[in-house]
Amino acid sequence: MYKKNQNRQITLKDFNQPLGLKLDPENKWIKKAAIIPWDDIEKEYADLFPSECGMPAKPLRMALGALLIQKKYDYSDRELVEQIQMNPYYQYFIGLPGFQLDQPFAPSLLVEFRKRLTEEKLAEINEMIIRNNKHDDDNTPSDNSGSDSQKHDDTANTNDGTLIIDATCAPQNIAFPQDVNLLNKARENLEEIIGSVCYEYNLKKPRMYKKKARKDYLALAKSKKRSSKKIRKAIKKQLQYIRRDRNYIDRLSSYEYYPDEKQLERLEILDKLVEQQQYMYDNKTHTVENRIVSISQPYIRPIVRGKSKAPVEFGAKLDLSVENGLGRIEKISFEAYNESEVLIPAIENYYKRNGHYPERVLADKIYRNRVNLAYCKEHGIRLAGPALGRPGKDTVIDKHTEYIDSVDRIEVERKFGLSKHSHGLGLIMTKREDTTRSSIVLSIISMNLDSLLRLSLFQKLILIFSRYNCCYILCENIG
Known part of the structure; x- marks a missing residue:
């Protein structure tokens, strides 16, 4: 049924509820769906979700609607799909033709939704929503x-x-970036890369002093009082362990035992991080240009x-x-x-x-x-x-x-x-950097939808009270 009707936008009367139940038209998700110009957005950006490998494409309303629900209630990807599966109002909001017990999409697809709905596209969608709800008293x-x-x-x-x-x-x-913690993570990443290369080429692992390096890190991490001298000593030790591990990788590469592409990208980040930490250690400073504060998200400053x-x-x-x-x-x-x-x-x-x-x-x-x-x-x-x-x-x-x-x-x-x-x-x-940018714009769109919802309620109250006042004045004149 869904494949047949996916090109036609669903209205509240069309939505099929089991057991003869009807959705409440005053529900906020019903009203939010009316605020968004789904037809215009679908017409403009439907090519973002093409059919792949014979599978029918997901409509943009499903992608955008699901991400807006997630923004409002801060669900995880897996929890969001479970909530949509149980809630008919959510299913109506994302454009399903009727209530269904099956999952509308896999949780992993949400990552693709965020990748394809980029910052620029979402900014344009936000503008389309604002234009669609522009009133006569606003600027034309x-x-x-x-x-x-x-x-x-x-x-x-x-x-x-x-x-x-x-x-x-x-x-x-992200965790609060402490120099020792970042260096410990860098060392662990290097150890994983060395282990992966040795396993891939059936080589014997070199001696990396993992337990000793971990013990030196925990000696500071578990310490209640951290003097500057103690911190510098721990940083120096971690830098020495990292230097040894990095030399192992260079030696393996010289014999044409290379890490894979993702590991090479991670090595670039680790090299930049170690360079910054060495500079701060040598110059006894805590600031450096373009400082890396997270290995997994190096774009954060x-x-x-x-x-x-x-x-x-x-x-x-x-x-x-x-x-x-x-x-x-x-x-x-x-x-x-x-x-x-x-x-x-x-x-x-x-x-x-x-x-x-x-x-x-x-x-x-x-x-x-x-x-x-x-x-x-x-x-x-x-x-x-x-x-x-x-x-x-x-x-x-x-x-x-x-x-x-x-x-x-x-x-x-x-x-x-x-x-x-x-x-x-x-x-x-x-x-990811691109999905983070998209997530920020989605927060603003979600906030604007709530503002438009309150504005529509406020205008309705003004209309009711204005009619009441007119009737009251008319009764006074008649009296």
Whole structure:
């Protein structure tokens, strides 16, 4: 039945429930399904999931819907499939024609879903969802005809609306990186590679002093008091063990006993890690450029945040802009960057969406540099906050406007809190760099769906109360 109807989008009336049971149309997953323009998204990105080896392709709605459910409740891949298997509302949301007891897909397919739904594709899908739910009172999209220079010179368009922007970090699920721990992991990886090569070519393993190296590591790991002298001594020993193991691999390679492709990639990471650790040991420092903090995820970098709870976080840094209560990611990077460089591109993106610049931009102090202030002044945008430098004697400060701006800017902080607490942005569980980027954008899409759901409820309440007031006024006039 599913193969026959997979090209036709399922409505609530079409969904087949056993035992004559009916789904509640007020359920949030039913309403979320109505918010997403499935037909447009399927038409645009259906080629991401082609049929392979004679197997029918999974629809994009199934892939995107499953990942959004996972983001909302932080299920593991295996648990997500089990939950979908038991829940008819989940099955409706991912586009199944009726309730079924069989698994809709294997848990391993979720990795492929995240690979194919890239950061760029998901950002476009987020934009399609926002456009589909755009109301008349929102800013209307711009006409794409004509050059950008002609649009920018058009003085007929007056500034309107508010753009809020701020940066945060999406922490990755890794152990806190300590130098001794990283070197111990590197040594264990080298021992595994040597053992694998010797097993592959039926060679005798060289003496690697595994037990002694492990004992030296545990002597520090189990120690309650770690002096700097004791830590340096443990690091020195681990570096010596690693140097010996690395020489074994070079010797095996000289006799044409090579590791496989994945092991060679891992060796490159280990060599870079050991080089950094040797540099820090020799120079008695704890900082180095492009420092590796995880062997399994070498793309992760330490991001200095300066927060009291977590002064340094390990994960991707991102800039989020909020317009009409909905979030968009302006930039994702695993390298530290200055947030101020994102402001002008974010305003230009606002212009492309709406055909005019915002009336005001609410941002943190770090965004208020001379370049950004000059740009905003040139385009008639009020960048909220005090002027640079010491205020003059005759400077008049509008405290009421400052208060309104500070209150409105809290919206972006609220979005960070919601996305981290309820939509998986607080701890990213994926392992690959590309799937991590996709996971971050999925968190923002999931948060926007909840915001649109609350907005629709709010509008319904306004409609009910407005009708009630009209009836009340009419009764008064009649009376």
